[in-house]
Amino acid sequence: MVSTASRSLPIRIVIAVVAASLPLNVSTQELVGANVDFVKNAIDEYRRNREGAILADFVELLSMPNVAVSLPDMERNADYIIGLLELRGFTTRRLRAGGAPYIYAELTSPGAAETILIYSHFDGQPVQEENWEYPPFSPTLLDGPVQGGGQPVDIDQVEGHFGPEWRLYARSAGDDKMPIIALVHTLDALAASDIDLSVNLKLLLDGEEELGSPTVGKLIDENSSFLDADLLLFCDGPMHPSRRTQLVFGVRGMTTVDITTYGATRPLHSGHYGNWAPNPIMQLSYLLTSMRDESGQILIDGYYDDVVPLSELERAAIATMPDITEALKDELSVHTPEGDGARIEELIALPAINARGIVAGGVGTKGRNVVLSTATTSLNLRLVPAQTPDQVRKLIEAHLAEQGFHVVFEDPTPEMLRSHEKVAKLQWRGSGYPALRTALDHPMSLRLTRLMRLIAPDLIVTPTMGGSLPLHDFGSRLSAPIIILPLANHDNNQHAENENIRLQNLWDAMQIYGAVLANFGDM
Numbered sequence: 001m002v003s004t005a006s007r008s009l010p011i012r013i014v015i016a017v018v019a020a021s022l023p024l025n026v027s028t029q030e031l032v033g034a035n036v037d038f039v040k041n042a043i044d045e046y047r048r049n050r051e052g053a054i055l056a057d058f059v060e061l062l063s064m065p066n067v068a069v070s071l072p073d074m075e076r077n078a079d080y081i082i083g084l085l086e087l088r089g090f091t092t093r094r095l096r097a098g099g100a101p102y103i104y105a106e107l108t109s110p111g112a113a114e115t116i117l118i119y120s121h122f123d124g125q126p127v128q129e130e131n132w133e134y135p136p137f138s139p140t141l142l143d144g145p146v147q148g149g150g151q152p153v154d155i156d157q158v159e160g161h162f163g164p165e166w167r168l169y170a171r172s173a174g175d176d177k178m179p180i181i182a183l184v185h186t187l188d189a190l191a192a193s194d195i196d197l198s199v200n201l202k203l204l205l206d207g208e209e210e211l212g213s214p215t216v217g218k219l220i221d222e223n224s225s226f227l228d229a230d231l232l233l234f235c236d237g238p239m240h241p242s243r244r245t246q247l248v249f250g251v252r253g254m255t256t257v258d259i260t261t262y263g264a265t266r267p268l269h270s271g272h273y274g275n276w277a278p279n280p281i282m283q284l285s286y287l288l289t290s291m292r293d294e295s296g297q298i299l300i301d302g303y304y305d306d307v308v309p310l311s312e313l314e315r316a317a318i319a320t321m322p323d324i325t326e327a328l329k330d331e332l333s334v335h336t337p338e339g340d341g342a343r344i345e346e347l348i349a350l351p352a353i354n355a356r357g358i359v360a361g362g363v364g365t366k367g368r369n370v371v372l373s374t375a376t377t378s379l380n381l382r383l384v385p386a387q388t389p390d391q392v393r394k395l396i397e398a399h400l401a402e403q404g405f406h407v408v409f410e411d412p413t414p415e416m417l418r419s420h421e422k423v424a425k426l427q428w429r430g431s432g433y434p435a436l437r438t439a440l441d442h443p444m445s446l447r448l449t450r451l452m453r454l455i456a457p458d459l460i461v462t463p464t465m466g467g468s469l470p471l472h473d474f475g476s477r478l479s480a481p482i483i484i485l486p487l488a489n490h491d492n493n494q495h496a497e498n499e500n501i502r503l504q505n506l507w508d509a510m511q512i513y514g515a516v517l518a519n520f521g522d523m
């Protein structure tokens with residue numbers, strides 16, 4: 001921790017605190033609390049007078065097509081973003097490791113001892129333009145959600161304030177160009193009020209996240225000296241549906257396998273051969289039920305051995321989260337969720353075997369009365385700390401062997417099928433990646449949580465999200481703990497048509513960035 005002696009609070013703030021008649025022996029926490037309010041108000045006031053200008057910058061950035069496979073598009077985006085950053089005094093570098101460009105930017109703050117690295121990405125998912133209500137690269141402001149009948153608003157014609165529930169529709173409005181726009185205007189707002197950053201600020205803006213950031217590992221390896229930081233704030237993904245400010249401390253890992261089982265080498269008449277010919281669909285069904293039970297509990301020997309259970313602190317954090325179980329059941333018409341009554345937030349902290357598809361034969365008019373030759377399932381395996389894709393792979397292969405399968409990795413020959421009771425072909429899709437979870441009681445976690453509670457007293461602390469992000473690429477290479485700060489509305493439609501950002505989320509993001517950057521070093 002930085003002592004207040006090595007970096008004192010701005011005099012202005014101390015004066016403001018005294019003027020507010022707080023006792024002179026106020027604790028650091030209270031001083032920071034007062035400064036948080038001061039910063040939030042300063043940013044709010046700045047923003048209220050410039051909403052149109054902020055949105056104009058955002059519209060310009062969102063007008064640039066940004067599907068990562070188009071390198072010229074990504075370069076144009078990078079040029080524009082680098083321009084925005086250099087205007088604010090950042091030193092920038094365009095980094096490449098064989099794929100789309102990344103942007104590294106750095107803003108040092110005199111007297112700051114620590115560095116926060118912020119990640120976001122400026123590429124977006126491909127678009128199917130015909131499904132969009134308004135063209136994805138012609139950003140359109142609506143006075144409400146499109147499905148609620150929101151109508152277009154001309155940004156230049158707005159007098160007074162923009163409605164907080166208005167939404168800007170465009171690809172990447174929510175995922176994930178918003179943090180870039182929020183940040184640069186936050187810095188303007190801080191500068192306008194003479195508020196110093198309490199930390200050095202570094203940015204890593206990814207130009208190929210939606211492709212799975214294929215070169216990020218190499219890129220970090222080649223540039224690790226720049227990326228040195230005390231905390232990595234990962235600003236991507238949607239916020240909690242309650243709209244409460246949220247910190248997320250982990251993600252699940254993932255790996256995928258297709259499994260094929262075999263009957264006779266050609267489909268056989270089910271009347272003449274049924275009860276004699278081995279049935280691959282039934283074999284696959286028995287195999288799947290041997291892997292997990294109806295509640296989702298995995299039955300594979302040793303599957304939970306590497307799993308780090310939730311800590312008491314993590315359980316306590318989950319217990320204070322809004323319970324969405326009943327709302328989910330209603331919304332999704334579910335009578336009995338899996339998991340034997342455990343909360344969803346606890347269940348997503350466990351490994352999962354999700355059968356994402358089964359392909360075999362046909363149904364309805366495509367059904368034939370045969371015993372098939374093959375059946376295939378695709379399993380999407382969600383991993384949690386400290387499982388590794390390699391270990392999971394070994395356990396699954398061992399389980400198949402234990403179930404009597406001869407395991408192969410290419411199409412089996414007729415001789416192979418003739419000489420083994422049961423054969424299964426496994427196709428591992430990609431190498432997968434492990435999960436990541438930062439401890440809630442890591443010193444940086446505690447400091448950020450404390451500060452965020454001053455910014456948003458009803459903060460939600462989420463030990464892990466259920467989804468997977470390749471954060472391990474960062475976690476295994478950088479020493480900084482990683483904490484996810486989601487800023488986009490949960491209903492931003494990311495990856496789909498009609499992606500949008502709710503304006504209040506953009507304004508809130510500016511306040512959060514401002515209060516964090518101005519105060520983190522003083523916590």
Ligand SMILES: [Zn+2]
Binds near residue numbers: 176
């Ligand atoms: Zn994203």
